[in-house]
Amino acid sequence: LEHELQLDMESYDESIAKQKAEEAHLIVDGQAFSITREGVTFGRKSLAPDEVQGVRWGTAVLPGNPPLCVMTLGFTAHDPARSFKVLWAGTGGLEAERKRWDAAYAANTRFIVPAVLAQFSARLEQSMTQEVGPVSVTKDGVHMLSRGWLGKTKKVLVPWSDLVAHLSDNVVDLRSRRDPKVGERLDVTTVDNAVPGAWEAKKRS
Numbered sequence: 001l002e003h004e005l006q007l008d009m010e011s012y013d014e015s016i017a018k019q020k021a022e023e024a025h026l027i028v029d030g031q032a033f034s035i036t037r038e039g040v041t042f043g044r045k046s047l048a049p050d051e052v053q054g055v056r057w058g059t060a061v062l063p064g065n066p067p068l069c070v071m072t073l074g075f076t077a078h079d080p081a082r083s084f085k086v087l088w089a090g091t092g093g094l095e096a097e098r099k100r101w102d103a104a105y106a107a108n109t110r111f112i113v114p115a116v117l118a119q120f121s122a123r124l125e126q127s128m129t130q131e132v133g134p135v136s137v138t139k140d141g142v143h144m145l146s147r148g149w150l151g152k153t154k155k156v157l158v159p160w161s162d163l164v165a166h167l168s169d170n171v172v173d174l175r176s177r178r179d180p181k182v183g184e185r186l187d188v189t190t191v192d193n194a195v196p197g198a199w200e201a202k203k204r205s
Contacts, residue, residue, distance in 0.1 A: 024107035026100055028088045035107035040075055045084045049115035053078050054192030057108065058170040059101055061094065069097040072189045073104060075112070117196050133191035135174065135184050142201070144174060146182045158182055160204040172198045
């Protein structure tokens, strides 16, 4: 029994060490920014993973000498006063800034996004409508605009089996397989849960 307990403790220690290695600890605009298994912290604001209702992120490289890397991570809480956005523009060189972004992105998808996705799926199963930018996500599918002649539009339900979701260049492109007039483009840097919503679509379609 003592040997088994020792193995369990060693396995636990290895698991904790691995999680610690996956954490992100950065300084952004003079404030500490970290993403760990306990949650996300920026300056004096912090949220546990299950307190994050919505998340958004993205990067852009603006031309210049040196090029300017602009990175965005946003975390939305049920209480708007607790929500915050982390935005930084780095001129430390593309490789250095990519490493900083990769660390934040990896920690975000490791520790925060799974909790957001779990809540997103649970609310759908409870027949609750989720607003993701201009689209309404339900248990039965996604309500999006159908664009007709003379600029006329109406919102229609696209069942999960008919939905195509594609992510490219900070944009989630949602389309109906059957009707090319139905679709939306979501900016992942400004729309909460655009990427988690796309992942949910791929899982259900």
